[in-house]
Amino acid sequence: MTAPRVVLGVGGGIAAYKAALLLRLFTEGGASVRVVPTESALRFVGEPTWAALSGQPVATGVWSDVHEVPHVRLGREADLVVVAPATADLLGRAAHGLADDLLTNVLLTARCPVLLAPAMHTEMWQHPAVVANTALLRERGVHVLEPDSGRLTGADTGPGRLPEPERIHAAAMALLGGAAAAGASSSSSSSADLAGRHVVVSAGGTREPLDPVRFLGNASSGRQGAALAARALARGARVTYVRAHTEVPDPDGAHVVPVSTALQLRDAVLAAARAGADAVVMAAAVADFRPAAPSETKIKKSDDDDGAPLVELVRNPDVLAGLVAERREGRLAPTTVLVGFAAETGDTTGSVLEHGRLKARRKGADLLVVNEVGGGRAFGATDNTVVIIGADGTERAVGPAPKESIADAVWDAVAMRVPVKNSGDL
Numbered sequence: 001m002t003a004p005r006v007v008l009g010v011g012g013g014i015a016a017y018k019a020a021l022l023l024r025l026f027t028e029g030g031a032s033v034r035v036v037p038t039e040s041a042l043r044f045v046g047e048p049t050w051a052a053l054s055g056q057p058v059a060t061g062v063w064s065d066v067h068e069v070p071h072v073r074l075g076r077e078a079d080l081v082v083v084a085p086a087t088a089d090l091l092g093r094a095a096h097g098l099a100d101d102l103l104t105n106v107l108l109t110a111r112c113p114v115l116l117a118p119a120m121h122t123e124m125w126q127h128p129a130v131v132a133n134t135a136l137l138r139e140r141g142v143h144v145l146e147p148d149s150g151r152l153t154g155a156d157t158g159p160g161r162l163p164e165p166e167r168i169h170a171a172a173m174a175l176l177g178g179a180a181a182a183g184a185s186s187s188s189s190s191s192a193d194l195a196g197r198h199v200v201v202s203a204g205g206t207r208e209p210l211d212p213v214r215f216l217g218n219a220s221s222g223r224q225g226a227a228l229a230a231r232a233l234a235r236g237a238r239v240t241y242v243r244a245h246t247e248v249p250d251p252d253g254a255h256v257v258p259v260s261t262a263l264q265l266r267d268a269v270l271a272a273a274r275a276g277a278d279a280v281v282m283a284a285a286v287a288d289f290r291p292a293a294p295s296e297t298k299i300k301k302s303d304d305d306d307g308a309p310l311v312e313l314v315r316n317p318d319v320l321a322g323l324v325a326e327r328r329e330g331r332l333a334p335t336t337v338l339v340g341f342a343a344e345t346g347d348t349t350g351s352v353l354e355h356g357r358l359k360a361r362r363k364g365a366d367l368l369v370v371n372e373v374g375g376g377r378a379f380g381a382t383d384n385t386v387v388i389i390g391a392d393g394t395e396r397a398v399g400p401a402p403k404e405s406i407a408d409a410v411w412d413a414v415a416m417r418v419p420v421k422n423s424g425d426l
């Protein structure tokens with residue numbers, strides 16, 4: 001296998017020194033790395049460090065080695081562009097397509113995955129201008145990592161720290177894995193067959209408040225949803241991750257929309273789907289019922305009697321059914337692939353699979369991923385066993401297998417159903 005070609009952009013922030021460690025991780029892993037610092041990055045770490053560690057020439061502007069047209073060649077030939085640290089200024093210039101140095105030129109000419117690792121003070125990261133620039137970049141398919149929280153340059157702490165080099169490297173390798181396999185001829189689960197696609201994944205369990213401190217919840221860990229989002233990212237997709245309550249970290253590079261209740265989840269999923277999605281995968285465990293009138297104050301027990309309050313429940317909307325209806329009524333593209341999950345136990349009226357087949361027909365989604373729950377299966381576990389039932393009558397059994405492999409099998413089934421884009425669309 002040829003060495004992957006990585007362009008490592010370095011922005012002008014104090015965390016530039018950590019990019020030297022990131023560079024080591026890439027070169028030790030066998031990558032060929034061209035470092036492209038900005039002018040101000042060189043004030044923090046000098047050109048000799050980058051040249052010595054990468055074993056390659058280093059340039060910041062477009063005026064050196066002009067005969068090689070480096071501002072076009074570097075971006076075009078790269079398998080991955082990583083920028084660490086990505087300053088507020090760099091995010092802004094990238095979002096607005098400015099190209100006043102070599103790095104921003106590379107960002108405009110690159111057709112490979114682009115990963116940005118921001119680092120700045122909390123006030124800057126949370127400024128509406130930076131929030132808007134980050135959202136715009138993510139919308140275009142650029143992978144922007146969430147910064148870490150912790151000690152910043154001065155005595156201040158908060159979100160804005162450059163993610164540790166190991167975390168940036170892991171996210172980069174996931175993207176490279178997807179991109180590398182895209183060159184291979186197979187339609188296997190590790191190809192970048194979702195490049196240029198936007199997918200929406202819901203994950204975790206909703207919570208329906210009873211009062212300000214209590215809620216009706218469920219046992220979903222969010223692992224399967226997180227695995228779906230991570231694998232979609234690795235296969236090149238832009239991912240909107242509508243996340244209720246989970247026990248696992250958010251996948252790096254996803255656009256995370258945190259929600260709590262079923263109604264919030266419904267609104268977030270519909271908004272993301274209406275904005276244009278190639279697929280929506282409903283892996284969240286959405287509460288079917290919510291308390292009709294949650295108390296605004298904490299419900300107290302009475303000292304006078306042993307009575308307990310009766311809680312009246314009302315139905316929540318079925319989000320998946322809502323998506324199916326939206327598509328039927330033309331508010332979603334007719335080609336949007338809709339995927340549901342069904343947790344079944346099997347009972348005297350039918351087996352897990354029989355219940356799954358019935359539900360697949362009832363829900364009207366294109367794919368229903370049926371898994372057996374109860375007895376410690378599925379919820380919280382790292383492995384799962386499923387049958388992926390297609391509306392077209394296909395059935396594929398997968399597992400027992402890690403939730404990442406289940407996720408890949410789901411994306412394989414989705415990839416077969418999304419219409420082919422011609423290259424001009426991408």
Ligand code: CTP
Pocket residue numbers: 262282283284285286287288316317318319320321339340341342343344
């Ligand atoms: N779902 C949804 N909205 C709800 C409930 C569930 O969108 N209010 C979605 C889930 O995300 C999942 C699928 O519907 O993708 C199946 O959920 P499940 O709870 O197994 O099915 P139900 O239709 O609620 O049937 P049951 O009566 O078995 O609970």
